[in-house]
Amino acid sequence: MADLVPVMSVGELEAFMEREFPQMRMGADTTTIEAVGPGFARLRLGFSERNLRPGGTISGPAMMALADYAMYAAVLAHIGPVGLAVTTSLHIDFMRRPAQADILAEARLLKLGRALAVGAIEMWQEGGEGPVAHASCTYSIPPR
Amino acid sequence: MADLVPVMSVGELEAFMEREFPQMRMGADTTTIEAVGPGFARLRLGFSERNLRPGGTISGPAMMALADYAMYAAVLAHIGPVGLAVTTSLHIDFMRRPAQADILAEARLLKLGRALAVGAIEMWQEGGEGPVAHASCTYSIPPR
Amino acid sequence: MADLVPVMSVGELEAFMEREFPQMRMGADTTTIEAVGPGFARLRLGFSERNLRPGGTISGPAMMALADYAMYAAVLAHIGPVGLAVTTSLHIDFMRRPAQADILAEARLLKLGRALAVGAIEMWQEGGEGPVAHASCTYSIPPR
Amino acid sequence: MADLVPVMSVGELEAFMEREFPQMRMGADTTTIEAVGPGFARLRLGFSERNLRPGGTISGPAMMALADYAMYAAVLAHIGPVGLAVTTSLHIDFMRRPAQADILAEARLLKLGRALAVGAIEMWQEGGEGPVAHASCTYSIPPR
Numbered sequence: 001m002a003d004l005v006p007v008m009s010v011g012e013l014e015a016f017m018e019r020e021f022p023q024m025r026m027g028a029d030t031t032t033i034e035a036v037g038p039g040f041a042r043l044r045l046g047f048s049e050r051n052l053r054p055g056g057t058i059s060g061p062a063m064m065a066l067a068d069y070a071m072y073a074a075v076l077a078h079i080g081p082v083g084l085a086v087t088t089s090l091h092i093d094f095m096r097r098p099a100q101a102d103i104l105a106e107a108r109l110l111k112l113g114r115a116l117a118v119g120a121i122e123m124w125q126e127g128g129e130g131p132v133a134h135a136s137c138t139y140s141i142p143p144r
Numbered sequence: 145m146a147d148l149v150p151v152m153s154v155g156e157l158e159a160f161m162e163r164e165f166p167q168m169r170m171g172a173d174t175t176t177i178e179a180v181g182p183g184f185a186r187l188r189l190g191f192s193e194r195n196l197r198p199g200g201t202i203s204g205p206a207m208m209a210l211a212d213y214a215m216y217a218a219v220l221a222h223i224g225p226v227g228l229a230v231t232t233s234l235h236i237d238f239m240r241r242p243a244q245a246d247i248l249a250e251a252r253l254l255k256l257g258r259a260l261a262v263g264a265i266e267m268w269q270e271g272g273e274g275p276v277a278h279a280s281c282t283y284s285i286p287p288r
Numbered sequence: 289m290a291d292l293v294p295v296m297s298v299g300e301l302e303a304f305m306e307r308e309f310p311q312m313r314m315g316a317d318t319t320t321i322e323a324v325g326p327g328f329a330r331l332r333l334g335f336s337e338r339n340l341r342p343g344g345t346i347s348g349p350a351m352m353a354l355a356d357y358a359m360y361a362a363v364l365a366h367i368g369p370v371g372l373a374v375t376t377s378l379h380i381d382f383m384r385r386p387a388q389a390d391i392l393a394e395a396r397l398l399k400l401g402r403a404l405a406v407g408a409i410e411m412w413q414e415g416g417e418g419p420v421a422h423a424s425c426t427y428s429i430p431p432r
Numbered sequence: 433m434a435d436l437v438p439v440m441s442v443g444e445l446e447a448f449m450e451r452e453f454p455q456m457r458m459g460a461d462t463t464t465i466e467a468v469g470p471g472f473a474r475l476r477l478g479f480s481e482r483n484l485r486p487g488g489t490i491s492g493p494a495m496m497a498l499a500d501y502a503m504y505a506a507v508l509a510h511i512g513p514v515g516l517a518v519t520t521s522l523h524i525d526f527m528r529r530p531a532q533a534d535i536l537a538e539a540r541l542l543k544l545g546r547a548l549a550v551g552a553i554e555m556w557q558e559g560g561e562g563p564v565a566h567a568s569c570t571y572s573i574p575p576r
Contacts (some may be wrong), residue, residue: 003561040558042211053288059215060212060230060231060234061205061208061209061212064205064208064209064212064234065205065208065209068204068205068208068556069205070564073385079249086201086204086238086241087204087238088237088238088404089232089235089236089237089377089426090204090234090235090236090377091235091237091523091568092207092233092279093231093232093233093542093568093570094230094231094232094233095543095550096543110525110527110562110566111527111528111563113564116376118525118527118566119564120566130542131155131436131542131543134542134550134552136499136523136525136566136568138376138377138525139524141384147417229356231302232548232570233521233570235523237398237406237424237426239398239399239406240399253359254381254383254418254419254422255331255418255419256382257400259547260520262383263424264408273291274398274399275398275399277418278398278408278424280379280381280422282520282521283379288425323499348500348518348519348522349493349501350491350501352493352496352497352500352522353493353496353497356493356496357490374489374492374529375492375522375526376525376526377524377525377526378492378496378522378523378524379520379521379522379523380522380523381520382518382519382520382521384519385439390548409443420505432561
């Protein structure tokens with residue numbers, strides 16, 4: 001997938017998300033897009049009390065929302081600002097109990113077809129021993 | 145799995161969730177537990193502007209949070225109030241664009257072992273043509 | 289999905305599979321279609337030494353092939369003999385170690401759209417305590 | 433996961449598989465282990481008429497068996513020859529129609545815990561435009 005070239009910058013993505021998806025930030029309201037590049041987008045879920053669950057760990061739904069959002073950012077970065085892309089499936093494995101700190105997510109496009117985009121999303125924490133979660137996600141994308 | 149018998153009532157579950165998981169309701173703050181029975185729990189995600197995404201449809205992350213929460217309720221209903229059960233994986237397929245209305249979710253336990261619980265969660269809307277989403281979920285449960 | 293009506297009989301499906309997919313039976317060569325009905329197909333994987341793995345249990349790949357084949361049968365039963373339907377994703381959870389006996393699989397269609405079909409497949413053994421495996425599967429289907 | 437160190441060589445793995453799992457090769461009988469290294473194993477599914485499905489493409493079940501087998505090889509390479517590790521779940525996305533040629537699979541361990549191992553498996557063909565499939569897999573591993 002080395003031939004993928006982003007068509008939106010981080011700033012353009014952030015502005016689009018802010019304008020079109022204020023609710024998208026639900027459960028992820030401290031999420032920022034850190035970088036986009038050929039075939040990928042990297043996001044950061046800022047640590048917040050709101051994302052905690054008992055035991056003091058970051059909740060699964062917060063990480064699922066992060067994975068979905070990272071994939072959405074990766075797709076839009078490569079096809080342009082299309083609000084109508086929708087998730088058709090998501091699979092996530094949780095590997096390690098996250099510390100009370102930010103989580104980084106990098107979505108990597110495995111396919112960007114006419115109708116479907118497929119990607120893998122890895123999530124980790126700075127200084128951690130390995131990934132906290134790994135997801136696969138498919139988006140249905142509108143005809144271009 | 146006909147031999148499964150709930151050990152918590154709807155009221156006990158709701159009280160436990162309210163006390164231990166105020167944050168769990170993130171992205172699902174209008175969710176109520178409607179019923180528990182042998183091997184299952186049924187929840188309702190009340191419609192809310194907050195759960196919308198562009199195009200006026202209910203967001204994927206709101207449904208993922210609902211699936212996870214429904215499975216959690218089904219597990220706790222059968223093992224008792226154990227805050228330390230954690231999701232180890234979740235898979236979800238989105239089948240139909242939901243209408244702007246409540247979503248019902250029924251989690252059915254497929255296995256309730258010593259260390260892992262596995263369940264299937266179907267989500268639908270009253271009057272809809274078929275399920276809006278279907279999920280599989282695995283929880284790691286503490287030794288009893 | 290109560291409005292689904294099969295357009296192929298068990299005999300027609302078996303004949304089509306035999307003619308077009310001799311290789312499909314790989315890892316499942318003792319598989320028979322037992323029933324088709326509105327929205328579902330039920331198959332039987334006959335017990336065979338070939339499907340065993342160490343410890344004397346039926347191998348995961350044999351059950352994955354069975355799930356995929358059951359979904360394929362359910363889709364074809366409802367859209368007619370179209371060789372070009374292809375699996376786009378499959379998720380499977382293994383719940384119980386199978387006994388050395390036949391495995392039954394029922395694929396239930398959750399969506400049969402223009403381009404995609406989604407189904408859930410439950411696998412069990414006669415006299416068993418609960419399902420041995422549960423799968424979700426998506427097929428891409430050609431324009432009709 | 434940089435701290436992972438293989439404890440079996442390619443030759444030791446091949447000999448163990450040959451001795452203990454003659455049936456494991458079902459649907460993958462032309463599969464060889466090409467390399468093992470810190471946290472990964474790489475396998476090759478040799479092209480065979482047997483793995484074809486209509487349309488002349490390599491069957492989904494052949495790739496699922498390959499993903500499962502690659503993960504098994506990666507796990508054993510790091511924990512030693514333990515026949516009793518079993519798959520608890522597998523998720524696979526098929527991205528591109530494979531050409532009639534070998535398929536390579538690299539399984540990368542994301543977690544190697546006391547009871548569970550989680551990995552991601554990427555599958556591709558030499559000269560191809562991108563991955564043909566991507567899988568996630570969880571193995572339950574016996575106490576060591």
